[in-house]
Amino acid sequence: MTSTSTGPGEPGRSRETGAGRVPSPELSVTAANDAIREFVAGRTLWSKEALAELDRLRGQWQRAVRAEMVKAA
Numbered sequence: 001m002t003s004t005s006t007g008p009g010e011p012g013r014s015r016e017t018g019a020g021r022v023p024s025p026e027l028s029v030t031a032a033n034d035a036i037r038e039f040v041a042g043r044t045l046w047s048k049e050a051l052a053e054l055d056r057l058r059g060q061w062q063r064a065v066r067a068e069m070v071k072a073a
């Protein structure tokens with residue numbers, strides 16, 4: 001189910017505020033995970049824009065995991 005609203009009780013979120021802000025490209029796994037958790041907390045309805053932002057945050061998390069694995073090797 002997709003909605004065009006973030007839902008009641010959920011203020012509009014943008015890239016400038018909250019977890020949706022644009023973090024640095026060299027994000028740690030912990031910071032990327034925290035950003036995802038903060039972004040999804042309390043959401044019940046998902047707009048196309050919110051899903052796109054979640055996808056972007058997941059991509060950052062995946063890149064951070066890969067970078068840490070390469071460092072460890």
